Amino acid sequence: MPELPEVEVSRRGLVPYLNGKQVRAAVVRTPKLRHPIPTALPSLLAGRTLRAIDRRGKYLVFDFSNGWLILHLGMSGSLRLVVPGTPPQKHDHFDLEFADTVMRFRDPRRFGTLVWTEAAPDSHPLLAVLGIEPLLPEFDGDWLHNAIRGRSAPIKPVLMDSHLLVGVGNIYASESLFGAGISPLRAAGKISLARCRKLAIAIRKTLEASIAAGGSSVRDYVHSDGGAGCFQLSCAVYDREGLPCPVCCGPIRSVRQAGRSTYWCPRCQR
DNA sequence: CTGGTCACCTGGAAGC
DNA sequence: TGCTTCCAGGTGACCA
Numbered sequence: 001m002p003e004l005p006e007v008e009v010s011r012r013g014l015v016p017y018l019n020g021k022q023v024r025a026a027v028v029r030t031p032k033l034r035h036p037i038p039t040a041l042p043s044l045l046a047g048r049t050l051r052a053i054d055r056r057g058k059y060l061v062f063d064f065s066n067g068w069l070i071l072h073l074g075m076s077g078s079l080r081l082v083v084p085g086t087p088p089q090k091h092d093h094f095d096l097e098f099a100d101t102v103m104r105f106r107d108p109r110r111f112g113t114l115v116w117t118e119a120a121p122d123s124h125p126l127l128a129v130l131g132i133e134p135l136l137p138e139f140d141g142d143w144l145h146n147a148i149r150g151r152s153a154p155i156k157p158v159l160m161d162s163h164l165l166v167g168v169g170n171i172y173a174s175e176s177l178f179g180a181g182i183s184p185l186r187a188a189g190k191i192s193l194a195r196c197r198k199l200a201i202a203i204r205k206t207l208e209a210s211i212a213a214g215g216s217s218v219r220d221y222v223h224s225d226g227g228a229g230c231f232q233l234s235c236a237v238y239d240r241e242g243l244p245c246p247v248c249c250g251p252i253r254s255v256r257q258a259g260r261s262t263y264w265c266p267r268c269q270r
Numbered sequence: 271c272t273g274g275t276c277a278c279c280t281g282g283a284a285g286c
Numbered sequence: 287t288g289c290t291t292c293c294a295g296g297t298g299a300c301c302a
Contacts, residue, residue, distance in 0.1 A: 002295070002296085003295055003296090006295080033279095034278075034296090034297075034298090058296075072296080072297090073296090074279095074296060074297085075279090075294070075295065075296055075297095076279090076280080076281090076294085076295085091280085107279095108279080108280050108281065109278085109279050109280050109281080109294085109296095110278080110279050110280075111278070111279070111280095111296060111297075112296095113297090126297095129298095151272080151273090152272080152273080153272075153273055153274090157273080157274090158273095160296090162296085162297075169295055169296070170294090170295055170296085171295055172295090238295090239295095258273080258274060258275080259274080259275065259276080260295095261293090261294090
């Protein structure tokens with residue numbers, strides 16, 4: 001499920017329960033997801049205090065006194081808090097056990113990532129290549145216009161390029177372009193500065209609205225079986241092919257771009 | 271460099 | 287009912 005808002009909502013849901021707590025044990029049940037899971041994690045983490053949980057793009061970074069645990073939810077990953085002693089189910093790959101709760105990482109499709117680093121996390125190869133954070137003030141229309149100058153690829157797959165900017169996945173790329181009234185097929189480099197400003201605002205607004213929507217049910221999201229945290233309920237175009245556009249009532253269309261489904265309203269988006 | 275395709279992996283939905 | 291095919295919200299390797 002996770003795009004940036006889901007990751008951020010998970011982070012906010014975990015912080016009040018885990019920050020400052022001492023790890024009782026760590027359990028690794030799977031040798032590798034996208035990357036090998038370090039077999040030393042149990043010995044590295046036992047007895048350590050979790051100082052903070054940060055986010056970089058769609059990665060969560062767990063800060064311990066002896067290093068950082070870097071976690072990515074992939075396509076199907078989720079984190080939840082369960083009562084100690086709860087038997088693990090299929091696809092439960094990793095547990096971080098505290099005295100009163102257990103953080104459990106489940107990922108059926110196994111596209112997630114769990115790695116350990118003892119150097120500054122931003123210098124880790126997975127994080128060092130990441131682009132700008134769209135929720136920071138440095139990200140605006142002027143930055144975007146400059147960053148996509150000269151690029152002939154359609155704007156939608158460009159928005160999903162994490163080396164350019166992080167956190168905009170397949171859903172929010174479509175939703176943000178709808179918000180800005182820009183066709184996903186338009187060549188990125190041909191979008192005017194004025195429209196890049198609209199797009200930057202739409203991206204931020206879409207992400208923040210989604211975080212806020214999840215934010216009201218953070219506890220449910222982290223504690224539930226996944227029923228909550230359904231951010232798609234409020235999508236304007238994503239997964240709505242043939243349904244009426246919420247603005248003009250014309251039919252939403254879909255097309256495949258770079259192997260991913262794109263949804264847009266041809267009347268509202270030019 | 272750039273843009274496009276594919277592989278990674280599992281499960282659910284749709285089609286026959 | 288059972289089998290097959292396709293699709294899924296991410297990412298990086300690889301190719302032209």
